[in-house]
Amino acid sequence: MFRKRASPAPAFKQPAPFNPITGRFAPLGTSGVVTRVAMMQVIEADTHVNYVVCRGFDPETKRFFNTVNVAKPYGIRGAFRYVVGNVLPAIKAKTILGDTPGVAETTIGHPVDLDETVGILLDDDGIAVSWILLDTGTGLIPAILYDDIAPGDTDKYAWPCILDESGVIVADTDAEKLTIANTFPGTFRGYGSSHADFDETTAAKVLLQLMPDGLLQIVGGKGLATHIIGSGPSSTVAASATFTLTLTAVAAPHGAQSPSNTGSSTGGTLTVTNWADDLPASATGIVCMSDGSGGYRVVDAPYTCPSS
Numbered sequence: 001m002f003r004k005r006a007s008p009a010p011a012f013k014q015p016a017p018f019n020p021i022t023g024r025f026a027p028l029g030t031s032g033v034v035t036r037v038a039m040m041q042v043i044e045a046d047t048h049v050n051y052v053v054c055r056g057f058d059p060e061t062k063r064f065f066n067t068v069n070v071a072k073p074y075g076i077r078g079a080f081r082y083v084v085g086n087v088l089p090a091i092k093a094k095t096i097l098g099d100t101p102g103v104a105e106t107t108i109g110h111p112v113d114l115d116e117t118v119g120i121l122l123d124d125d126g127i128a129v130s131w132i133l134l135d136t137g138t139g140l141i142p143a144i145l146y147d148d149i150a151p152g153d154t155d156k157y158a159w160p161c162i163l164d165e166s167g168v169i170v171a172d173t174d175a176e177k178l179t180i181a182n183t184f185p186g187t188f189r190g191y192g193s194s195h196a197d198f199d200e201t202t203a204a205k206v207l208l209q210l211m212p213d214g215l216l217q218i219v220g221g222k223g224l225a226t227h228i229i230g231s232g233p234s235s236t237v238a239a240s241a242t243f244t245l246t247l248t249a250v251a252a253p254h255g256a257q258s259p260s261n262t263g264s265s266t267g268g269t270l271t272v273t274n275w276a277d278d279l280p281a282s283a284t285g286i287v288c289m290s291d292g293s294g295g296y297r298v299v300d301a302p303y304t305c306p307s308s
Contacts, residue, residue: 056068092132143160146203152183160175231284240275
């Protein structure tokens with residue numbers, strides 16, 4: 001035999017408040033908003049400025065998305081760095097705007113300052129994007145030049161890169177070209193695949209970084225060689241005159257792009273400028289250095305000593 005409780009738990013003499021909307025007692029606690037985390041896989045070429053098309057499974061709702069638009073992190077927007085098959089975590093964050101990561105009103109990427117408005121991110125069909133990839137946005141982006149690049153250039157084009165069947169990084173010529181700049185630090189020079197007698201295999205390879213101003217800047221890579229070696233002209237070349245050099249080696253830096261008309265480090269030809277004294281015909285071992293303007297000039301060769 002048990003004694004009846006004077007006050008049944010959990011009321012403890014204070015019954016839960018009545019909820020007139022549901023017709024039941026109101027819950028004693030308030031459930032918080034849970035941020036959902038899912039794994040997403042890129043299923044389409046990265047052609048959108050602010051988002052990428054993925055598929056994935058949401059463990060919260062136990063739903064599989066065959067197609068879902070996922071926002072790029074602010075630091076990656078405007079760059080097309082993702083390729084089909086990439087797997088990345090994504091979250092559905094709750095913001096003041098609701099279930100949307102937002103988008104800067106005018107700037108591509110992060111807002112330029114605290115006064116720039118952040119609005120709801122919509123896809124091309126006008127549907128709000130809810131998910132955002134968890135990615136740092138600070139990685140370097142490999143690319144292969146399409147246009148020739150010189151210091152100070154802007155609005156040039158480059159091919160994004162993919163892995164071929166052999167696991168080699170190659171130009172993705174089926175993808176949309178990247179718009180790039182060469183103003184910070186602005187020291188790179190190289191030939192692109194559109195240069196005469198060059199293609200995607202001989203074009204310069206670069207590393208890009210998305211800057212705070214939204215520009216994809218060249219920050220490294222293998223461009224034109226600064227020093228080359230070749231053999232000489234068919235006749236004597238006077239000082240400051242130009243002649244055709246037959247390339248025999250790319251001297252520096254190691255693995256640099258050949259400036260010859262064939263893109264090869266040997267056998268190609270290019271026009272260079274003689275430096276000081278007369279250069280004898282059929283000279284060999286002619287060392288040339290970049291002149292800083294896209295050309296080359298002789299800096300060492302078996303010169304003919306001038307007559308007294």
